[in-house]
Amino acid sequence: MIDFKKVRKAYPNGTVALHDVTLHVDDGEFVFIVGHSGAGKTTLMKLLLREEKASSGRLMVNEFNLSRMSNFKVPYYRRQLGVVFQDFRLFQNKTVYENVAFAMRVIGTSPRMIKKRVPAILNTVNLLDKIHNFPRELSGGEQQRVALARALANNPKIIIADEPTGNIDPKMSLEIMNLLLKINKLGKTVIVVTHEKSLVDYYQQRVVTLKDGEIIEDRVGGMFEE
Amino acid sequence: MKHYSLTYFIGQSFKGLWRNGVMSFASITVLMSCLIVLGGFSLLVYNIDVNLEKLGLLNEISVFLELDLEEEEIVSIENQLKSIPDVTKVIRTTNEEGLEQVENSMNLDVSEILDDYNPLSEKFTVYYSDNPQNVSYEINQIEGVRKVYDRLDLAMQLESFKNGIIIVFIWFLAILLIVSLFVIINTIKLAVYSRRHEITVMRYVGATGWFITLPFVFEGIIIGIISSVLGFFIEWYAYTYIEKMVTTQMKMINVIMFDDIKLFVFIGFVGIGILTGIIGSCLSLSKYLKS
Numbered sequence: 001m002i003d004f005k006k007v008r009k010a011y012p013n014g015t016v017a018l019h020d021v022t023l024h025v026d027d028g029e030f031v032f033i034v035g036h037s038g039a040g041k042t043t044l045m046k047l048l049l050r051e052e053k054a055s056s057g058r059l060m061v062n063e064f065n066l067s068r069m070s071n072f073k074v075p076y077y078r079r080q081l082g083v084v085f086q087d088f089r090l091f092q093n094k095t096v097y098e099n100v101a102f103a104m105r106v107i108g109t110s111p112r113m114i115k116k117r118v119p120a121i122l123n124t125v126n127l128l129d130k131i132h133n134f135p136r137e138l139s140g141g142e143q144q145r146v147a148l149a150r151a152l153a154n155n156p157k158i159i160i161a162d163e164p165t166g167n168i169d170p171k172m173s174l175e176i177m178n179l180l181l182k183i184n185k186l187g188k189t190v191i192v193v194t195h196e197k198s199l200v201d202y203y204q205q206r207v208v209t210l211k212d213g214e215i216i217e218d219r220v221g222g223m224f225e226e
Numbered sequence: 227m228k229h230y231s232l233t234y235f236i237g238q239s240f241k242g243l244w245r246n247g248v249m250s251f252a253s254i255t256v257l258m259s260c261l262i263v264l265g266g267f268s269l270l271v272y273n274i275d276v277n278l279e280k281l282g283l284l285n286e287i288s289v290f291l292e293l294d295l296e297e298e299e300i301v302s303i304e305n306q307l308k309s310i311p312d313v314t315k316v317i318r319t320t321n322e323e324g325l326e327q328v329e330n331s332m333n334l335d336v337s338e339i340l341d342d343y344n345p346l347s348e349k350f351t352v353y354y355s356d357n358p359q360n361v362s363y364e365i366n367q368i369e370g371v372r373k374v375y376d377r378l379d380l381a382m383q384l385e386s387f388k389n390g391i392i393i394v395f396i397w398f399l400a401i402l403l404i405v406s407l408f409v410i411i412n413t414i415k416l417a418v419y420s421r422r423h424e425i426t427v428m429r430y431v432g433a434t435g436w437f438i439t440l441p442f443v444f445e446g447i448i449i450g451i452i453s454s455v456l457g458f459f460i461e462w463y464a465y466t467y468i469e470k471m472v473t474t475q476m477k478m479i480n481v482i483m484f485d486d487i488k489l490f491v492f493i494g495f496v497g498i499g500i501l502t503g504i505i506g507s508c509l510s511l512s513k514y515l516k517s
Contacts, residue, residue, distance in 0.1 A: 049430065071435075079432035089427055106433035108231055154431060 001027055002048070002158070002189070007057035009043050009213075017043035019213045020057065025191070027157070030184045032200050033193045034224050035210035041193045044210070045162055048191070049083065050074050062157065079107060082151030082188075086163035088143045090135040096122065096146050097131045103153040117153070125149045125179055141172025148179060158189045165196055173199060197224040231437070238441035239448050242417040249413040250449065256409045257453035257502060258460070260402035261495050265461045267395035269482075269491075274388045277480050285314075287362060288375040289350040295370055300348050303370050307352055310364045315353040321346040347372060403502065410449060410506030414442050418510070443507040450503030454495035461491065 002025040009018040018040045025031055035041050046052040047059055050066050059066040064077045090099050100121060101114045109117075122128045125145040135143050144164060151159055161180060165173035177192075177199055184190040194200065200207055201224055209217040209224070243250040291303060300318075307316045319327075324346040329336050354361045362376040418425065428438050462484055469481045484491075 075429075075432045075434045077432075078430060081430075081432075083430045089423060091424065091427075102427070103431040105234060106428045106431060106437055108437070150427075150431070 001025065001060070001062055002191075003058075003060040004047075005058040005060075007047065007054045007059050009047060009052065010055045017213050018047075018054075021213075021215055023208060023215060023218070025189060027189055028184070028187055030181065030190045030205045031192070032203075032205055032207045032224075033191060033210065034195060034197075034200055034207055036195065038212070039210040040213040041195075041210055042162075043213075045160065045193055048160060049081065050077060075107075079154055080157045082148075082154070082156035082159045084144070084147050084151050084159065084161040084164045086166035088135070088147045088167070090143055090146055090150075092135050095132050095134055096127060096138070096149075099135070099146055100149045100153050103150045107154060109154075121149045121152050124152065124183075139172065140168040141175055144168055144172070144176050145179065148176070148183075152183065156188070158191065159183060161190070161192045161194075163194055163196075164192065165194065165199060170198075174202075177203060195224075200224040235441045235444045239444035242421070242441065242445045243448060245420055246413060246416045249409070249416050253406070253409045253413045253449045253506075254453045254456070256402070257406040257449065257499060258457040260399070260406045260502075261454055261457035261499060262461050262464075263402060264395075264399055264498070265457070265491055265495065266464070267391065267398070268494075269461075269465060269487075271388060271391060271395070272487075273480075273482055274384070274391070276482060278384055278388075280480055285354055285358075287352045287354070287358075287365060289352055289365055289371055290373040290375075291348040291350075292370050292372045293347050295348065299370055303368055304350060306368050307350055307365065310352075310354075310361055312354045312356045312361055313352055314355050317351045317353075319349040319351065321348055324349055406502055407506050407509070410446055410503060411510040413449070414446060414507050414510040417442055417445060439507075439511045442511055443504060446503035446505075446507030447500050448503070449506075450499035450501070451496065454499030457499070458492050458495045461495075462488065 002023070004021050004023040006020045006022055007018055008016070008020050010016045021040075021044070033041055033044060043052065047054055047066065048061065050069065054067050057067070061077070062080060064073070064080075066077070069077060091102065094102065097118055100118045104114045104117065105111075119128060119131065122131055125148050127142065127145050127149060130138060130142060130146075135146065138146065144167070148159075148161075148164075151161075159180065164176055164180070168176065173196070180190050180192060181203070204221045206220045207217070207224065208215055289307065291300060295303075304316055304318060307313060321344050325336060325344050328346070352361065352365065358376065358378055362374060362378060365371060365374050425438055465484050469484065472479055472481050
């Protein structure tokens with residue numbers, strides 16, 4: 001569950017990126033966050049990732065109150081999230097297996113568990129046959145699937161994808177979106193931040209539209225309004 | 227800490243050292259130089275102390291009495307010497323004992339030459355804990371005292387030489403330690419910079435601050451260990467070389483054998499090396515530890 005209650009975010013330079021945003025996302029929902037540059041999408045993402053703290057209001061994600069949470073608890077909160085970036089952020093000197101295993105190793109998962117779980121996750125994203133390849137040997141779509149596998153590695157409750165199709169061709173974009181829907185059907189909440197109108201319109205999911213730091217529309221089966 | 231995490235930290239630390247080879251080399255060289263200088267000065271001061279103690283220059287005064295004193299007067303002087311503040315012990319050497327010592331040292335029968343005449347006076351050896359000038363002054367005030375050998379000038383010269391060395395040593399050490407810390411901080415910062423993408427991903431997947439920073443702290447520790455071990459062997463070689471030179475050319479100087487102190491030197495080197503490495507790493511990582 002994600003719950004924004006009158007969340008406001010102002011930066012030290014005086015810019016107000018979000019104005020009293022109220023938004024509720026239930027467990028297992030699939031939500032597109034859309035809007036043009038400067039609409040507040042990035043700030044919303046940063047608040048969800050707890051890179052930034054809200055200036056006022058209350059932001060709850062499951063049992064975590066992000067507005068009051070101490071820095072010490074942030075890593076444990078982030079283990080509930082799986083994050084996918086537009087630029088993949090894969091390690092070029094590590095194989096597909098090692099990239100996914102890395103996410104598990106750094107939270108202290110045992111080598112035995114890593115060996116067991118990584119192939120299973122790669123199977124979910126249809127990349128088992130590329131397990132020993134390096135990222136440079138993969139297409140953009142495949143690299144994003146590795147990033148998605150890495151996001152799933154620690155079995156998070158929520159997947160946050162920041163422009164996941166921004167660096168890949170339209171055909172691959174559909175493949176990534178289909179995978180995100182598949183992951184959503186497995187019971188995970190999926191938040192996709194994008195400005196790709198065609199994808200949003202095609203998938204007919206819940207669409208939250210931001211403009212100048214405010215939610216101007218929140219509709220299930222909605223479209224990306226220009 | 228789980229064993230596989232420890233293996234990971236150590237592996238990452240060595241990778242980091244290798245990746246920033248030039249800076250790692252600079253850190254090791256500077257810290258090693260610092261430790262060699264520190265060890266060299268410490269051993270020099272220690273040797274001076276041992277030699278001073280052996281010579282008995284610092285806490286001993288020889289007091290010679292007038293020749294024609296009665297036994298009661300001698301006992302009275304002894305009591306007066308004992309009552310001087312800071313005097314810890316007074317040992318009497320009678321003129322017969324004195325003559326015997328002379329005979330033994332010269333290996334001849336002096337009594338025959340002197341025809342049983344003893345030209346030596348009674349002597350007291352006065353040991354003190356502090357204030358040598360005051361003790362010497364008080365002794366000189368006692369009636370019946372003919373001569374006082376306090377050798378204070380020599381003792382004070384040696385003391386001031388030792389203090390001068392200590393002052394130079396402290397400044398040198400402070401400067402070298404600051405330079406070592408500075409180089410280590412920059413080495414670790416470079417290591418953090420070269421792994422910034424990795425750190426970003428680690429943070430997003432929920433790695434704790436300690437998990438992110440410990441490989442860098444281990445890197446500092448490894449720099450400290452390598453520097454101290456190398457420094458120890460160089461110190462050993464240099465000291466043994468000087469020791470041989472001094473013992474053959476300046477026989478009156480007593481030089482401590484390195485074998486007698488090598489364990490202390492090694493522990494000191496490794497301890498300071500590791501501590502410097504940890505402090506350097508923590509200073510350059512403070513912002514990661516906070517977040």
